[in-house]
Amino acid sequence: MEFAPWPTQNWPDGVPHEIHDYDMPLFQLLDDAARDYPDQTYTIFSGAPRTFAQVKDTADRIAHFLHAKGIRKGDRVAIFLPNLPHYPAIYFGILKAGAVCVTCNPLYTPGELNYQLTDTGARALFCMDHPQFYPTTEKAIQGTDVETVVVCSVKSYLPRLKGFLGGLLGKIPRAARHAPGHLMFDDVVARAQPAPPAVDIDPTGDLALIIYTGGTTGVPKGAALTHANFVYDLMALDAWARLVYEDGGAVEGIRRGGHHCYLGVLPWYHSFGMTCAMLSACASGSRLICVPDPRAGDPPFTEVLKLVETHRPTLMPAVPTVFVAFTNHSLLDEFDLTSLMGCFSGGAPLPPEVCRRFEEKTGAVIFEGYGLSETAPVATANPTFRDRRKIGSIGFPMPGTNIKILDADTGRAEMAPGEDGEVAVCGPQVMKGYWNKPEETAEVFREFDGRRYFLTGDIGHVDADGYVVITDRKKDMILVGGFNVYPREVEDILFTHPKAALAAVVGVPDAKSGETVKAFIQLKDGETCTESEIRDFCKENMAGYKRPKAIEFRDTIPVSSVGKVLRRVLRDEAR
Structure with missing residues (x-):
């Protein structure tokens, strides 16, 4: 049963109202990219590239290793890493083993990480060889079900000379010591076979990810998302994007096979950076710049500006504070940022003045969208054209998605057009529920016309032109x-x-x-x-x-x- 076309005269030309054929395992994106573009660069880290074929080979070995360690379908495996080139291979390797990824903020304290490991019952954990992150891991796994710890060093994917000199000079971060039984990533990959186990995946029923949300408004809860939640969202984003590649040229979608380069400035443990950078780059066969610490440099964010000038990214998903950091950077005019074509803003409301300043200084176009961890995350987006977007709004529901505005008190009555109420989302990207929290899950869902709508906790309305406008957080x-x-x-x-x-x-x-x-x-x-x-x-x-x-x-x-x-x-x- 499909939704009626969203009522607006400004729906972007060429964008379908529905998305089909998203019923497939999420890791198939990597397999397809490695088949179609085996020698094309996927990740770039410190100047060193990794091809899709190389990342797939490592992912297959990770899956083989996890299976040998007793990880089976539905088991949870945690990733406690910043944006390193290890991340995509580990992420897809976990999925290929039939397990569920638990992505964890690398800046968590031992107590915060312990909460997630305990809540999910994670049996394995990948962490960074680092004087801060590794000791956090050691403390956090106490009293949990974690049996296997794999320690990842940045030296694994540095250029050979840089890795040699870094090791010689002691500049490569590493922990002072490793606990007995903890394994090194390079050893795991070298000893495993590129032979993932045969696992039967139900894309719409089987979980791919548990991601924690609610930290800014309450106790964190694990949003449980399926393979199809993400595949749908990626296909919808691909269908939505329309760009003009040359002055006066035709409008096209995302070109595939290495034309584009994504700036991975957002953390991949979070659904925004995960979906709109790490996974989107894979889905389109594009390059992905790994940015472990976006604030690096003097003044902060200088290293990001250097990466933009060196690697010429064309697409950048970012939150408003990143756009603010760009526009207020004292050295901005010293860098060539003209490669940027399209920037997707989300995660927080984009102030119109920030949008104006960034576009004025870079020439890129920002189109604001909206979503939550519970929606994988994109639920709505503005058209990617200046003449169709409406700054200050979050655009229209993604193809195959519907939005209702419900009364803020009960979430059971629809509001009249133009009136503020709680925004509710229905679509293939909406999570199954909160992990092991049936009561909390029931509180955030309402049924209308046989469909399940997720109550976002955000207040908004639909304006006269059909654009959804977020007024604010319900609790704020x-x-x-x-x-x-x-x-x-x-x-x-x-x-x-x-x-x-x-x-x-x-x-x-x-x-x-x-x-x-x-x-x-x-x-x-x-x-x-x-x-x-x-x-x-x-x-x-x-x-x-x-x-x-x-x-x-x-x-x-x-x-x-x-x-x-x-x-x-x-x-x-x-x-």
Whole structure:
């Protein structure tokens, strides 16, 4: 049963309203790329390339190794790594063994990692040979079901001379010691055979991934996603993208077989970077630049700018704080960034002023989308053309996806067009549920017309032109004297102040009005500003009840490892 075409006159030309034939194992993407483009580069790390054939060979060996260690279909295997070239081979190797990937933030503390390993019952773990990450692993696996630990060194995939010199000079990071029984990645790959076990995968029923979400709003929960969830989302993104490759040239989709290069600036443990960079590059036979630490360099993000100039990426999925880092970088004009064609923004609302500045300085086009870890992650996207996108909106549902706006209190009644309510998503990318949490799963699903809709926790509406507009997070809404204030709306205005680099807005208790608005502002490097300047600016640009009653300047505003402003942290501090 298909959805009716989304009601808009601005649906992008050539994009289908439905996606078919996504019922296949996720690892088939790598097998197909290695068959069609065996000698084409997949990953680039520190100047060293790895072809699709090489990555497939390693993935097959990882699968063989895991099977020999007793890992069977449905078992969970964790990846505790930054964006290293090991990552795709390990990821696909786990899937080829029939197991389920558990992707973990490499910056987690031992307690945070232990929670995920315990919750999923992971039996094996891949970690980095590093003086910080490896000791974290040692502590985190205590009391868990983890029986096998594989330690990955960056030396494995460095150019030979750089690896030799790095080892000679002691510049390659490694742990001081390794626990008995822990295995080295190179030894595992060398001893295993490129012969994955024969595993029968049900793409729509069998899990591919458990990814943890909710850290910015509550206790983390494992979103359980199937192979088909991701394959559908990748096919929908491929169908959605339309680019103009030459001035005055025809509009085309993503060219395959090495034409494109993705900048892997987002972490691959997170669904945004995983799907829109690591997996998308594989699906299109494109190159992928590994960026383990996007903040590297002096000033921060300088190394990313160098990578753009050297390797000429054409596509970059990123969160708004990355675009801010680019546009505010003091050395930006010294680098050639003209290779960038299309940039997909998500993970957090994109302030219109940030979009304008980035495009003005790079020539690329940003199209904003929307999704969650629970939706693999893309649920909606703006058209990839300047004349069809609507800045400030999140565009239209992806092909084969539907959106409903439901009452924010119960999630059981549909709102009238144009009215705010909770955004609910139905489509092939929506997760099966939260891992081992049936009650929490039941709370976030509603059934309409025999279909299951996921309650996102975000407030929004559909405007007169059919564009979906996110007003704010349901839990972040501020109630000022009976008026609803949505932090994003205030933040978007603050972003237009010429001295502001980042802004965050939260509600704080007030005896008179219930709550008042407090703004946290991070200034651009070298700028100074007073509270009175900000108050005068707000007076000119927003209604009285929306204006921040308290203003605090911060050297840095806390963000998550994927660039989301942590309003919860600021709200707790303010209260």
